[in-house]
Amino acid sequence: MADYQIIVIGAGPGGYVAAIRAAQLGASCAVIEAAEPGGVCLNWGCIPTKTLLHSADLLRQAKTADAFGVILDTHPKFDLEKAVARSRAVAGQLNRGVRGLLRKHDIPLISGHASLLGQGRIKVSETAGERILSADAIILATGARPRELPGLKPDGDRLWTAREAMTPTELPKRLAVIGGGAIGVEFASFYATIGSDVTVIEMANQILPTEDAEISKLLTEQLKADGIACHTGTRVTACQPNDDHVELILTGPNDAATTLKVDRAILAAGITGNVESLGLENTAVTVKDGHIVTDESAATAEPGVYAIGDVAGAPWLAHKASHEAIACVERLLGNPEAHLPKPEQIPSCTYCHPQVASIGLTEQRALERGYEIRVGRFPLIGNGKAQALGETEGLVKTIFDTHTGELLGAHLIGAQVTELISTYAVGQALETTEAELLATVFPHPTVSEALHESVLAAWDRGLHL
Known part of the structure; x- marks a missing residue:
């Protein structure tokens, strides 16, 4: 036994x-x-x-x-x-x-x-x-x-893992974040806010590679507005830690090489x-x-x-x-x-500024799977509560099957959207169609009204656009 x-x-x-x-x-x-x-x-x-x-x-x-x-x-x-x-x-x-x-x-x-x-x-x-x-x-x-990358072995001093990045004893003046996924952009957002000069390096062609391309583009624009340099389609091909800095060789599109000198680098290139x-x-x-x-x-x-x-x-x-x-x-x-x-039933949340949250298929993946789709968009600048909070940068994007009304995906960027995505997660779990979402009463004034407005827009019924 x-x-x-x-x-x-x-x-x-x-x-x-x-x-x-x-x-x-x-x-x-x-x-x-x-x-x-x-x-x-x-x-x-x-x-x-x-x-x-x-x-x-x-x-x-x-x-x-x-x-x-x-x-x-x-x-x-x-x-x-x-x-x-x-x-x-x-x-x-x-x-x-x-x-x-x-x-x-x-x-x-x-x-x-x-x-x-x-x-x-x-x-x-x-x-x-x-x-x-x-x-x-x-x-x-x-x-x-x-995940360790060739030539990029963390040493706990100049080249950090997430553990060192979470327990710094001093603020790096210049910081590189190697990897533009969720972990990378969260650290980039944190350090840029508290005063570091931050550069994000991502091999894929967009920041947050698994997210909807439109949302990724909006996030990249906001990161740049916050002073964060973003290099996509770029690899770190060499790394040389020194006594007082780290020297990185970046190889970007068309194999163009540049040198980046920073005080610390965080390795956040997957697991x-x-x-x-x-x-x-x-x-x-x-x-x-x-x-x-x-x-x-x-x-x-x-x-x-x-x-x-x-x-x-x-x-x-x-x-x-x-x-x-x-x-x-x-x-x-x-x-x-x-x-x-x-x-497709698992929400994804990234807690950078602004936050990003999603569930289901991106617009590109829905089209690749052969769906005929309807897409609704509602910018947070049109939401009264977002205006009151001073958090108007953002978008709610919903994707539906034109024929069945199935909610295929939802993609959000803005303040506290990691809390809002659960509404769509419940909807997907209940196999909700546009009919139920259109009939749902969202309280006013709340940022959650933007979720309803996006659904309305997908079915040509938008009220506040």
Whole structure:
């Protein structure tokens, strides 16, 4: 008889949620974690970065407070040490919260490194030594780490990973961000707001490569307006850290090369799954492009072994990991109706300034899939609440199937759109068509009215354009 019905390896937003759901369903379960419970997201990703970004937002608001009739006696200053300390304190509090949740559900949290031995057995290397545990099912939720690029090995001094970027002891005067995805533009936005001269370097032809091209263009314009230089279609082909700066060779379109000297550079060029030292060679688990291969039920090629979250591939989002965890556990424990979320059902949020949020297909992907579409757009400058807040830069864009009215995608840029995207996520989950959205009453005055106006515009019924 196995020691546990389910053992989860990794206590991030996929792992600890899987364990809690298993316990709720009456299964015996344990979690093995080599680092901190909560994973990268809670400790070194989502939560601490948003805490820092909120500090930057407050500074931005303070600088423009006089326009709203709020007169500050002194010029707003930013205390980097205090901001970082608060960020770490918030992460620490939530870390303790995860430990408490596991205790509440009587789930053992085993601190150690786990390695698969095959046939449901796991070797756990702990401080006190090694032991062997067994389980009927094993869920791999080991997450991911920043991808290293050739010639760009972080040194913790001049070339930073996200960890160093979240805990700076001094503000770099000149900063390069290598990678223009969500992580990269969030750091770029933060550092530019608090005073750094920031340059973003992205290999793809647009900032936020997975987002709708129109939204990406609007974001790029705003980043440039905020003083951030954006180089797209550009690679870093050489990097030379020195005592007091980093020298980067940038190769752009038409292979034109330029030199960029900065004080620090942040490597934010994607992630790769934590698949090493897991004992996968003792199993039939397969790895492709740095991630574990799974099927629609999160099962790997090894019977009884499953993988969820970042280690199982894109999209690399905490909420995707948590929902995969729930579906995986429920299927394991007898609910065949539980299904992993489809990529089109997973909202994406980027917390730069202005924020970007989306769900479903971009306009280009909808056309590539052969849809005949209707597109609605509503600029936030036409929204009364946005005017009142002084946050009029932004757009709500909706994409519908012309024939069925299905909401294919929604793409937002502007203040707090990461909160607004949930409306469209609920709509998609309920298989909403334009009819339900047109009939929905949105309260006035709210920025959410822009969501309704975009739908109206898609069906030639716009009122405030």
